[in-house]
Amino acid sequence: MHLTLLEAALGAAAAIAVPLTAAGIMAGSPVDPAMQPAATVVVGATTLDFPLPGEFLAVGTPAVAPVERAAVGAFQIMKRQVSLADYRRCVDEAACAAPDARMVQADVPVTGVNWLDAQSYAQWYSKATRLTWRLPTAIEAAAAAAERFSGDAFSAAADDPANPAVRWIRRYREEAAAKRPPDPKPKPAGYYGANSKGVEDFAGNVWEWTSTCYARTILGEDRDVVDSTENCGVRVMEGRHRAYMSTFVRDGKSGGCAVGTPPENLGFRLVLEDRSAVAAAAARLRNLVDTIGTKIAQENGK
Amino acid sequence: MFTRRQALLGAAATAMLAAMPPLAAAANETEIAALPREKVALVAPPYVHAHEQVATGGPKVVEFTMPIVEKTVVIDDEGTEFQAMTFDGSMPGPMMVVHEGDYVEMTLMNPETNPLPHNIDFHAATGALGGGALTLINPGEQVTLRFKATRTGTFVYHCAPEGAMIPWHVVSGMSGTIMVLPRDGLKNEKGETLTYDKVFYVGENDLYVPRDEEGNFKTYESHGDSYADTVEVMRGLIPTHVVFNGAKGALTGDNAMKAKVGETVLIVHSQANRDTRPHLIGGHGDYVWEQGKFANPPAKDLETWFIRGGSAGAALYTFLQPGIYAYVNHNLIEAVELGATAHFVVEGEWDDDLMKQVAAPGPIPMN
Numbered sequence A: 001m002h003l004t005l006l007e008a009a010l011g012a013a014a015a016i017a018v019p020l021t022a023a024g025i026m027a028g029s030p031v032d033p034a035m036q037p038a039a040t041v042v043v044g045a046t047t048l049d050f051p052l053p054g055e056f057l058a059v060g061t062p063a064v065a066p067v068e069r070a071a072v073g074a075f076q077i078m079k080r081q082v083s084l085a086d087y088r089r090c091v092d093e094a095a096c097a098a099p100d101a102r103m104v105q106a107d108v109p110v111t112g113v114n115w116l117d118a119q120s121y122a123q124w125y126s127k128a129t130r131l132t133w134r135l136p137t138a139i140e141a142a143a144a145a146a147e148r149f150s151g152d153a154f155s156a157a158a159d160d161p162a163n164p165a166v167r168w169i170r171r172y173r174e175e176a177a178a179k180r181p182p183d184p185k186p187k188p189a190g191y192y193g194a195n196s197k198g199v200e201d202f203a204g205n206v207w208e209w210t211s212t213c214y215a216r217t218i219l220g221e222d223r224d225v226v227d228s229t230e231n232c233g234v235r236v237m238e239g240r241h242r243a244y245m246s247t248f249v250r251d252g253k254s255g256g257c258a259v260g261t262p263p264e265n266l267g268f269r270l271v272l273e274d275r276s277a278v279a280a281a282a283a284r285l286r287n288l289v290d291t292i293g294t295k296i297a298q299e300n301g302k
Numbered sequence B: 001m002f003t004r005r006q007a008l009l010g011a012a013a014t015a016m017l018a019a020m021p022p023l024a025a026a027a028n029e030t031e032i033a034a035l036p037r038e039k040v041a042l043v044a045p046p047y048v049h050a051h052e053q054v055a056t057g058g059p060k061v062v063e064f065t066m067p068i069v070e071k072t073v074v075i076d077d078e079g080t081e082f083q084a085m086t087f088d089g090s091m092p093g094p095m096m097v098v099h100e101g102d103y104v105e106m107t108l109m110n111p112e113t114n115p116l117p118h119n120i121d122f123h124a125a126t127g128a129l130g131g132g133a134l135t136l137i138n139p140g141e142q143v144t145l146r147f148k149a150t151r152t153g154t155f156v157y158h159c160a161p162e163g164a165m166i167p168w169h170v171v172s173g174m175s176g177t178i179m180v181l182p183r184d185g186l187k188n189e190k191g192e193t194l195t196y197d198k199v200f201y202v203g204e205n206d207l208y209v210p211r212d213e214e215g216n217f218k219t220y221e222s223h224g225d226s227y228a229d230t231v232e233v234m235r236g237l238i239p240t241h242v243v244f245n246g247a248k249g250a251l252t253g254d255n256a257m258k259a260k261v262g263e264t265v266l267i268v269h270s271q272a273n274r275d276t277r278p279h280l281i282g283g284h285g286d287y288v289w290e291q292g293k294f295a296n297p298p299a300k301d302l303e304t305w306f307i308r309g310g311s312a313g314a315a316l317y318t319f320l321q322p323g324i325y326a327y328v329n330h331n332l333i334e335a336v337e338l339g340a341t342a343h344f345v346v347e348g349e350w351d352d353d354l355m356k357q358v359a360a361p362g363p364i365p366m367n
């Protein structure tokens, strides 16, 4: 019962936060009125079971990603993916490279953008809106995706360490089984609908860049992390399934380090850094609610 | 704990094994560990590390180490800069030589300073995409692969990460050759031993360099920057450069290959991506393994031989006349315009019997 209470309280905080942020931007802001910041959704502080990104080796053989119980602080993320129309403004101002997007109507998300393009856009967009925007981390993407998050595409079936081909054939079959008819044409914003957090179009046909680097991690006998090699030339993408892409790749089929059926399109959405006083107030309110929630929980636990 | 599917696969594998002809006894780890080991230092092409042509002992484990070097190189006399990816710093990668039955133990290193993941696919190896599926390494990692050299011949190795990265890495320079010699050396069609005094390794690369609006070759700050434009050129299938040993003219002038009249030279020629047709102008291929596989008798007295893209071939020739020989890809447009020309400087005595200028050039007599 206390859980329901807590959720209700958090929901209320989120509901307050969105309009407050929007109001804060409008009031006396020097921003070009045409460059209104995109609508955001507040993803409240949460704890989730997060399959760690990257590849894992346990005693020399590929292992399934460990799932970590992880806490994510509250953050604001774009309700929709960055649109082709918005991205074009960055290109027009010579701050972004042209996307390899298919020529379609303008109300679609931008596609055909690599990680570096997304970074350039975040920089330009921050300047244009006088706010601080950045790519989400993989765990933030997971928190925002909520029930639509799927992580790595492959099952955790036991493989034969003496025969690596068992794993290759299993993965190949899983990939073939998961194959769906290609539908790469970007859809109008909102086409795939909103998830329980109000985040739209996650896990449609546009995969989203994150700031998280690919890593290969060596696990010990107890599946504890022994060693890890990060490769920031490859970043984690979240979507229908997780993919790993070289930062310069604009076409999902190029792979680079892709696992599973290649992503149909590469796009992104941005996180709004909590900088404004309003956002800080909202965060304080959320903390307060958290504290109350914890107290309720403790009371109930007695 | 095995899944049901694995149990089924296991059964299928057992059935397959039963149906197969008996193989040479497979060695276990203890037996392999007991074999003599040899560490070989690789040398940059067109040269090849010292090796025995006829093996004196039994099978060994031959250890090689190759760092992967990503760097900017100049590929022609106009100073065109190219974002190269290399095995061991050379384009092509160094040639390795072992004997049939030896174990090749390759340690591949991807230094942290590289931005890209790489691997190695040995056409001489059996299984795991030639080892590619077991060797993909990120910057800051290294991997060691062992495979048994079960088939003789000259075989390409190349980088093969996934998807569109494969052709890009290959045409960025990531290919080389391994030669697996029969334990008792090379043989002619009668089974008589053939030997060579020198071996040269000519690796041919087709390169695809993007141009700007004015038609000048573009330069890029990094491999990633060059990727999108390069793929566009690659898809046109017409290379801007076809070079031996990494650059136009790399095997000419001071760097021409050298031999003497009477010397027998083995020329190994690889092309990891595209067909080519080596020709020694003024000479021949006495014995040519066009497909590069020594279990097949060599063709004799060839004028031009054909190397299929994705393979390496070998030609044995004894120089009979001194002079400068051009060794070309006999698509002469590629040889002359795109760079596929190397030179041999051969010293020795001229043989009038083979050729003599009976009358020097002069005016055509008017009568």
Ligand SMILES: [Cu+2]
Pocket: B085, B117, B118, B119, B159, B160, B161, B169, B174
């Ligand atoms: Cu490579």
